[in-house]
Amino acid sequence: MTASHSETPSTKPDASTFISDHQQVDRSKLSQMYLHYVETKDKYPHAVLLYRVGDFFECYFQDAVKLAQELELVLTSKQAGEQGRVAMSGVPHHAWERYATMLVEKGYAVVICDQVEDASEAAGRLVRREVTRILTPGTLLEEGMLKSSRNNYLAAVVIAANHWGLAYADISTGEFLTTQSSDLEHLRQELMRLQPSEVLVPTNAPDLGSLLRPGETSPHLPECLPPSFCYSLRSQVPFSQGEARPRLLQKFKVRSLEGLGCDHLPLAVRAAGGLLEYLEDTQKENPVPLQKLRSYTVTDYLIVDSQTRRNLEITQTVRDGTFHGSLLWSLDRTSTAMGGRALRRWLLQPLLDIKGIRARLDTIQELMENTPLRQDLRQLLRQIYDLERLTGRAGSGTANARDLVALADSLSRLPELSHLVTEAHSPFLKALQKVPSVLEELAQKLHAHLVESPPILIKEGGLIRPSVNPLLDERKATVEADQQWIANLEVDERAKTGISTLKVGFNKTFGYYISISRTKADQVPANYIRKQTLTNEERYITPDLKEREARILSARDDLNQLEYEIFTALREEVAQEAEVIRNLSRAVAAADVLCGLAELAVHQGYCRPEMLPGREINIVDGRHPVVEQSLPAGFFVPNSTQLGQESLVISHLSLADNQEQITNDNPDLIILTGPNASGKSCYLRQVGLIQLMAQIGSFVPARLAKLGICDRIFTRVGAVDDLATGQSTFMVEMNETANILNHATSRSLVLLDEIGRGTATFDGLSIAWAVAEYIAVDIRARTIFATHYHELNELASIVPNVANYQVTVKELPDQIIFLHQVQPGGADKSYGIEAGRLAGLPAVVIQRAKQVMGQIEKHSKIAMGLQNLD
Ligand SMILES: Nc1ncnc2c1ncn2[C@@H]1O[C@H](COP(=O)(O)OP(=O)(O)OP(=O)(O)O)[C@@H](O)[C@H]1O
Numbered sequence: 001m002t003a004s005h006s007e008t009p010s011t012k013p014d015a016s017t018f019i020s021d022h023q024q025v026d027r028s029k030l031s032q033m034y035l036h037y038v039e040t041k042d043k044y045p046h047a048v049l050l051y052r053v054g055d056f057f058e059c060y061f062q063d064a065v066k067l068a069q070e071l072e073l074v075l076t077s078k079q080a081g082e083q084g085r086v087a088m089s090g091v092p093h094h095a096w097e098r099y100a101t102m103l104v105e106k107g108y109a110v111v112i113c114d115q116v117e118d119a120s121e122a123a124g125r126l127v128r129r130e131v132t133r134i135l136t137p138g139t140l141l142e143e144g145m146l147k148s149s150r151n152n153y154l155a156a157v158v159i160a161a162n163h164w165g166l167a168y169a170d171i172s173t174g175e176f177l178t179t180q181s182s183d184l185e186h187l188r189q190e191l192m193r194l195q196p197s198e199v200l201v202p203t204n205a206p207d208l209g210s211l212l213r214p215g216e217t218s219p220h221l222p223e224c225l226p227p228s229f230c231y232s233l234r235s236q237v238p239f240s241q242g243e244a245r246p247r248l249l250q251k252f253k254v255r256s257l258e259g260l261g262c263d264h265l266p267l268a269v270r271a272a273g274g275l276l277e278y279l280e281d282t283q284k285e286n287p288v289p290l291q292k293l294r295s296y297t298v299t300d301y302l303i304v305d306s307q308t309r310r311n312l313e314i315t316q317t318v319r320d321g322t323f324h325g326s327l328l329w330s331l332d333r334t335s336t337a338m339g340g341r342a343l344r345r346w347l348l349q350p351l352l353d354i355k356g357i358r359a360r361l362d363t364i365q366e367l368m369e370n371t372p373l374r375q376d377l378r379q380l381l382r383q384i385y386d387l388e389r390l391t392g393r394a395g396s397g398t399a400n401a402r403d404l405v406a407l408a409d410s411l412s413r414l415p416e417l418s419h420l421v422t423e424a425h426s427p428f429l430k431a432l433q434k435v436p437s438v439l440e441e442l443a444q445k446l447h448a449h450l451v452e453s454p455p456i457l458i459k460e461g462g463l464i465r466p467s468v469n470p471l472l473d474e475r476k477a478t479v480e481a482d483q484q485w486i487a488n489l490e491v492d493e494r495a496k497t498g499i500s501t502l503k504v505g506f507n508k509t510f511g512y513y514i515s516i517s518r519t520k521a522d523q524v525p526a527n528y529i530r531k532q533t534l535t536n537e538e539r540y541i542t543p544d545l546k547e548r549e550a551r552i553l554s555a556r557d558d559l560n561q562l563e564y565e566i567f568t569a570l571r572e573e574v575a576q577e578a579e580v581i582r583n584l585s586r587a588v589a590a591a592d593v594l595c596g597l598a599e600l601a602v603h604q605g606y607c608r609p610e611m612l613p614g615r616e617i618n619i620v621d622g623r624h625p626v627v628e629q630s631l632p633a634g635f636f637v638p639n640s641t642q643l644g645q646e647s648l649v650i651s652h653l654s655l656a657d658n659q660e661q662i663t664n665d666n667p668d669l670i671i672l673t674g675p676n677a678s679g680k681s682c683y684l685r686q687v688g689l690i691q692l693m694a695q696i697g698s699f700v701p702a703r704l705a706k707l708g709i710c711d712r713i714f715t716r717v718g719a720v721d722d723l724a725t726g727q728s729t730f731m732v733e734m735n736e737t738a739n740i741l742n743h744a745t746s747r748s749l750v751l752l753d754e755i756g757r758g759t760a761t762f763d764g765l766s767i768a769w770a771v772a773e774y775i776a777v778d779i780r781a782r783t784i785f786a787t788h789y790h791e792l793n794e795l796a797s798i799v800p801n802v803a804n805y806q807v808t809v810k811e812l813p814d815q816i817i818f819l820h821q822v823q824p825g826g827a828d829k830s831y832g833i834e835a836g837r838l839a840g841l842p843a844v845v846i847q848r849a850k851q852v853m854g855q856i857e858k859h860s861k862i863a864m865g866l867q868n869l870d
């Protein structure tokens with residue numbers, strides 16, 4: 001412990017006894033170190049400054065209070081020169097990563113100011129300290145701070161009226177993308193898809209550099225941005241065209257932005273330039289290697305808005321937000337961290353391009369048909385570490401020797417991988433056939449230089465193999481000889497003095513010494529110089545020993561320094577190849593995803609969907625991928641779906657047509673009725689999930705599937721209170737419904753689960769009717785509408801592209817059996833009262849409910865009434 005921490009804290013810290021605002025101090029009265037602290041703090045007013053003092057990282061003033069509060073540490077105080085006591089709290093230096101991670105997770109930026117020389121070197125003057133690292137939620141690299149299963153995105157937005165630019169990067173993997181579009185709703189959806197850890201926003205706020213933690217608001221934050229993210233308020237200058245453009249040109253060493261695909265996208269360029277400037281500003285010490293900037297278009301992908309992602313439980317469940325039980329959970333059979341992240345990205349950004357989808361399907365099919373290939377590939381992939389992030393750490397100079405060994409191990413698997421797929425003919429396997437020879441050579445070199453299991457520390461030697469460097473070998477030999485001399489010394493001196501308990505020891509303060517028990521102290525030879533007296537022993541040195549010691553220590557320092565230099569040169573070589581490694585990593589990740597999907601398809605009996613340009617959705621014996629996996633095998637009841645007519649002229653039927661029963665095999669809109677708990681919601685989601693899985697290029701849980709490409713999937717499921725935003729259940733429901741009606745097209749898939757139920761029955765029913773009719777007649781989106789309003793079944797009799805389906809149950813005298821089968825026709829009962837009885841409502845209540853229902857059921861025929869209105 002340093003002196004500071006052994007000081008007894010002033011019993012209960014009382015804010016009046018110490019200063020907790022660094023702006024309030026008289027700097028002339030601060031001791032040197034505190035003055036340096038305060039000056040450093042001035043440069044980072046918005047971050048928590050962790051300042052290295054001996055074995056601790058300490059915080060003072062307001063940061064001390066913040067640190068103590070957020071991490072439940074003791075707040076104490078410390079004398080800071082004539083100025084008096086200032087607030088202080090601290091954490092042990094070896095645990096800084098853990099504490100910094102906690103702060104960053106809470107949305108703080110953390111600045112690390114470390115000692116850059118040994119206290120002994122300073123010899124009396126102030127130890128040199130420098131800012132060595134700035135951590136913000138979006139700029140993490142440390143392995144322990146990142147989740148291996150997902151990307152950690154830093155985003156930047158530029159908004160001009162209704163137009164916007166968005167750039168994002170994951171500095172741990174090097175991905176860097178930018179886009180531009182015109183609907184602010186799309187911007188929100190993109191942010192929700194990416195879930196960035198930090199979003200940069202150019203503003204003219206006075207407190208530039210401040211970080212708004214999730215939920216915090218500022219008048220300088222554009223209203224259209226969702227409040228759930230961490231926002232960094234930045235100056236507008238680096239986001240201007242004049243600065244952003246040249247910065248990108250220089251970074252990627254290109255003459256025009258055409259090659260990056262964003263020449264014609266000024267807002268995308270500004271966002272990307274601003275992001276780059278932020279990285280340069282925060283990563284001074286460790287410039288991160290980024291991949292070449294890529295431009296994309298939001299509308300090139302299937303748009304899945306955040307509601308739909310939530311309702312379809314793509315990455316987490318609705319009920320308790322867990323990963324377990326989500327679609328991603330049920331699909332993930334990947335073997336590498338890179339593959340896991342890629343699958344998540346694919347799921348959140350399904351494709352529209354049939355060719356792209358077919359390429360993925362072809363690869364899955366080849367892997368399904370060739371079981372040995374699939375098994376071998378999976379086996380080999382399991383031995384490949386996180387190449388993307390290892391490369392990132394090498395590039396930013398934070399990788400240790402273990403990282404490089406892991407990287408070399410992984411790289412040396414690549415030739416085996418390419419050998420396995422020599423015969424393969426599908427596109428994603430062919431991509432693995434060529435491993436650039438530089439990577440093989442790099443792996444060999446790393447293996448040849450680094451010992452098999454090096455220590456974590458890189459400045460204390462023990463990293464490099466013998467015979468790599470003659471000078472190193474020479475220095476090692478010297479150090480070893482000297483160590484041998486010390487070892488022999490004990491034996492020799494025992495013999496010389498006749499003291500059998502004589503020992504040679506070492507400690508940091510005195511270096512090497514000879515220890516003799518006090519009872520034998522009178523026998524020591526004259527050349528021994530007494531250095532220290534302990535209770536039972538005396539410690540001595542000799543001039544000879546001291547001379548050796550000086551040599552050993554300096555030789556060891558030289559040795560460690562040389563090892564460090566050889567190591568950093570190796571790391572630099574890896575950084576040089578970052579782009580090549582990452583290109584290959586991407587290919588490995590994609591192959592891993594597809595291998596996992598093939599494995600899944602084999603085990604779950606999925607089929608290859610036939611992807612079509614039209615509007616048809618034809619699923620035979622479809623299943624819900626997650627519910628199926630959570631039930632015992634064979635328990636899930638498969639159901640078929642047919643949606644999507646080709647002809648586009650739809651009008652209300654005349655009353656005359658209405659006389660005949662209309663049979664509609666391929667309706668655009670299905671009204672789905674059925675008792676409570678029969679399986680309506682499950683069926684609805686199943687169709688959405690199958691369509692989505694098909695558009696990421698996966699096989700699907702069905703016996704047969706012919707699917708037209710969808711441009712968007714919309715869902716509106718259940719009535720959920722959005723207390724966080726203070727909106728009522730019904731308003732949330734109507735907002736979402738409005739969003740669907742305003743954005744759906746005839747190529748969209750719309751899944752509506754009981755809309756209208758959040759208000760009075762007749763209001764609700766009327767809205768449900770009008771919405772269904774509008775979607776079927778005006779939008780013609782393929783739609784399934786699950787409802788307990790059986791009156792909606794009448795819609796099918798006046799709109800030809802609407803059909804009724806029901807989930808069936810079998811009614812026995814004292815119970816209902818759920819068949820979970822979807823069949824043509826409308827249900828006329830919800831068995832809600834029956835459900836109430838089963839749940840234990842008192843008999844009188846049930847009885848009364850039946851009477852009330854009897855009265856209500858004398859309803860009028862809605863369809864007939866409406867027909868007369870037209
Ligand atoms: N096809 C199926 N095969 C087997 N079990 C099913 C099937 N569909 C649904 N289930 C089971 O039935 C349960 C109830 O299904 P679901 O929530 O879809 O009913 P619902 O008709 O929407 O009910 P409610 O009207 O009360 O909302 C599900 O939790 C699921 O376990």
Ligand SMILES: [Mg+2]
Pocket residue numbers: 680681682753
């Ligand atoms: Mg339901």
